[in-house]
Amino acid sequence: MQFTIFGSVVPDINVGFTTERYAGQSMALSNHSKDPPSPITVNFTIDNNFNNYWFIYKWLDLISDDQTGIYNGKALQHCNTGVPGLPYQTKLSVFALDEYQQAKTIRFDFTQAFPVSLGGFNWSHRDDGLITSTFSFMYSQFRAELLCEV
Numbered sequence: 001m002q003f004t005i006f007g008s009v010v011p012d013i014n015v016g017f018t019t020e021r022y023a024g025q026s027m028a029l030s031n032h033s034k035d036p037p038s039p040i041t042v043n044f045t046i047d048n049n050f051n052n053y054w055f056i057y058k059w060l061d062l063i064s065d066d067q068t069g070i071y072n073g074k075a076l077q078h079c080n081t082g083v084p085g086l087p088y089q090t091k092l093s094v095f096a097l098d099e100y101q102q103a104k105t106i107r108f109d110f111t112q113a114f115p116v117s118l119g120g121f122n123w124s125h126r127d128d129g130l131i132t133s134t135f136s137f138m139y140s141q142f143r144a145e146l147l148c149e150v
Contacts, residue, residue, distance in 0.1 A: 001055045006132075007043035009094050010108060011142055039116055039136040042094075046121065046131040056118050056135045063088050063114065089114045092137065095147075105148050110139035 014035040019026045046053045062072055071088075092113040095104045119134035 001052060003042070003052050004045040004047075005042050005094065006045070007041075009040050009042050010144075011037060011040055013142070037139055037142065039138050040110070041134055041136045043132060043134050046133055053118070053121075053133060056115050059088070059115050060118055086112075086114075089140075092139070098148075103148065105146070107145045107147055109143045109145070110137070110141070111143070112140035113137050114139075 016031045016033050016035055017028050018031050019028055021027075044052065064071065089112040092110045094108040094110075096106045096108070097103065098105050115135050115137045117134075117136040121131050121133040123131055
Protein backbone atom coordinates (compact mmCIF):
# COMPACT_ATOMS: atom_id res chain seq x y z
CA MET A 1 0.00 0.00 0.00
CA GLN A 2 1.33 3.45 -0.88
CA PHE A 3 0.42 6.69 0.83
CA THR A 4 0.92 10.31 -0.13
CA ILE A 5 2.39 11.61 3.09
CA PHE A 6 3.41 15.06 4.20
CA GLY A 7 5.13 16.30 7.32
CA SER A 8 7.89 14.85 9.44
CA VAL A 9 8.08 11.12 10.13
CA VAL A 10 11.76 10.87 11.01
CA PRO A 11 12.33 9.96 14.67
CA ASP A 12 14.80 11.46 17.10
CA ILE A 13 17.86 9.26 17.55
CA ASN A 14 19.36 9.26 21.02
CA VAL A 15 22.25 7.17 22.31
CA GLY A 16 22.10 6.97 26.07
CA PHE A 17 24.93 7.88 28.39
CA THR A 18 25.98 7.50 31.98
CA THR A 19 28.37 9.41 34.21
CA GLU A 20 31.22 8.07 36.28
CA ARG A 21 32.87 9.85 39.19
CA TYR A 22 36.64 9.94 38.93
CA ALA A 23 39.20 12.12 40.70
CA GLY A 24 36.65 14.68 41.84
CA GLN A 25 35.15 14.99 38.34
CA SER A 26 32.19 13.50 36.51
CA MET A 27 33.02 11.85 33.20
CA ALA A 28 30.31 11.21 30.61
CA LEU A 29 30.42 7.80 28.94
CA SER A 30 28.23 6.34 26.22
CA ASN A 31 26.19 3.29 27.19
CA HIS A 32 26.29 2.23 23.49
CA SER A 33 22.52 1.75 23.42
CA LYS A 34 19.79 3.70 21.64
CA ASP A 35 16.77 4.84 23.61
CA PRO A 36 13.55 2.93 22.88
CA PRO A 37 11.49 4.41 20.04
CA SER A 38 8.42 6.57 20.43
CA PRO A 39 5.40 6.24 18.13
CA ILE A 40 5.77 7.97 14.77
CA THR A 41 2.82 9.96 13.43
CA VAL A 42 2.27 10.13 9.68
CA ASN A 43 0.12 12.77 7.98
CA PHE A 44 -1.40 11.42 4.78
CA THR A 45 -3.86 12.32 2.04
CA ILE A 46 -6.82 9.94 1.84
CA ASP A 47 -7.25 8.58 -1.69
CA ASN A 48 -10.52 8.95 -3.63
CA ASN A 49 -11.81 5.48 -2.69
CA PHE A 50 -10.60 5.63 0.93
CA ASN A 51 -8.42 2.55 0.25
CA ASN A 52 -5.42 3.75 2.26
CA TYR A 53 -7.61 4.78 5.23
CA TRP A 54 -9.40 1.41 5.06
CA PHE A 55 -6.07 -0.43 4.95
CA ILE A 56 -4.94 1.06 8.28
CA TYR A 57 -8.45 0.65 9.76
CA LYS A 58 -8.49 -3.08 8.96
CA TRP A 59 -4.91 -3.51 10.19
CA LEU A 60 -5.92 -2.02 13.55
CA ASP A 61 -9.04 -4.22 13.49
CA LEU A 62 -6.76 -7.26 13.12
CA ILE A 63 -4.72 -6.18 16.16
CA SER A 64 -7.85 -5.50 18.26
CA ASP A 65 -11.13 -6.59 16.67
CA ASP A 66 -13.77 -3.84 16.78
CA GLN A 67 -16.47 -6.34 17.85
CA THR A 68 -14.67 -8.82 20.10
CA GLY A 69 -11.72 -6.72 21.31
CA ILE A 70 -9.28 -9.58 20.75
CA TYR A 71 -6.39 -10.15 18.36
CA ASN A 72 -7.50 -11.57 14.99
CA GLY A 73 -11.11 -11.84 16.13
CA LYS A 74 -12.30 -12.57 12.59
CA ALA A 75 -9.56 -15.22 12.04
CA LEU A 76 -8.10 -13.42 9.03
CA GLN A 77 -5.46 -15.20 6.99
CA HIS A 78 -1.95 -13.78 7.34
CA CYS A 79 0.73 -13.44 4.72
CA ASN A 80 4.36 -14.01 5.55
CA THR A 81 6.00 -10.58 5.65
CA GLY A 82 9.51 -12.04 5.72
CA VAL A 83 10.26 -10.00 8.83
CA PRO A 84 10.87 -11.79 12.12
CA GLY A 85 8.19 -10.97 14.65
CA LEU A 86 4.45 -11.26 14.81
CA PRO A 87 2.18 -11.61 11.75
CA TYR A 88 0.75 -8.10 12.20
CA GLN A 89 4.22 -6.49 11.98
CA THR A 90 5.96 -5.50 8.76
CA LYS A 91 8.66 -3.24 7.37
CA LEU A 92 7.50 0.29 6.51
CA SER A 93 9.59 2.39 4.14
CA VAL A 94 9.29 6.15 3.71
CA PHE A 95 10.96 7.86 0.76
CA ALA A 96 11.93 11.54 0.72
CA LEU A 97 11.93 13.26 -2.65
CA ASP A 98 14.26 15.93 -3.97
CA GLU A 99 13.29 19.61 -4.10
CA TYR A 100 11.53 19.04 -7.45
CA GLN A 101 9.39 16.22 -5.97
CA GLN A 102 10.70 13.75 -8.58
CA ALA A 103 13.72 11.69 -7.51
CA LYS A 104 13.86 9.59 -4.37
CA THR A 105 16.84 10.79 -2.33
CA ILE A 106 16.69 8.89 0.96
CA ARG A 107 14.81 5.89 2.32
CA PHE A 108 13.79 5.51 5.95
CA ASP A 109 13.03 1.93 7.00
CA PHE A 110 11.09 1.01 10.12
CA THR A 111 11.26 -2.72 10.92
CA GLN A 112 8.61 -4.74 12.76
CA ALA A 113 6.21 -1.83 12.41
CA PHE A 114 2.50 -1.82 13.20
CA PRO A 115 -0.14 0.91 13.56
CA VAL A 116 -1.25 2.03 17.02
CA SER A 117 -3.76 4.74 16.09
CA LEU A 118 -5.74 6.15 13.17
CA GLY A 119 -6.77 9.78 13.23
CA GLY A 120 -10.16 11.17 12.33
CA PHE A 121 -10.79 13.55 9.46
CA ASN A 122 -13.14 16.33 8.41
CA TRP A 123 -15.23 15.48 5.39
CA SER A 124 -17.75 17.65 3.60
CA HIS A 125 -19.46 17.35 0.21
CA ARG A 126 -19.31 21.15 -0.02
CA ASP A 127 -15.52 21.21 -0.07
CA ASP A 128 -13.59 19.99 -3.08
CA GLY A 129 -10.22 19.95 -1.29
CA LEU A 130 -8.15 16.97 -0.29
CA ILE A 131 -9.10 14.92 2.75
CA THR A 132 -6.24 14.29 5.16
CA SER A 133 -5.78 12.12 8.21
CA THR A 134 -3.03 10.69 10.40
CA PHE A 135 -1.91 7.36 11.71
CA SER A 136 0.73 6.49 14.29
CA PHE A 137 2.88 3.39 14.35
CA MET A 138 5.45 1.68 16.55
CA TYR A 139 8.54 -0.11 15.29
CA SER A 140 11.57 -2.00 16.56
CA GLN A 141 14.43 -0.58 14.48
CA PHE A 142 15.03 2.50 12.35
CA ARG A 143 17.48 2.66 9.45
CA ALA A 144 18.20 5.30 6.82
CA GLU A 145 19.88 4.93 3.42
CA LEU A 146 20.88 7.64 0.95
CA LEU A 147 19.71 6.73 -2.55
CA CYS A 148 21.68 9.26 -4.57
CA GLU A 149 25.33 10.22 -4.87
CA VAL A 150 26.38 13.18 -2.76
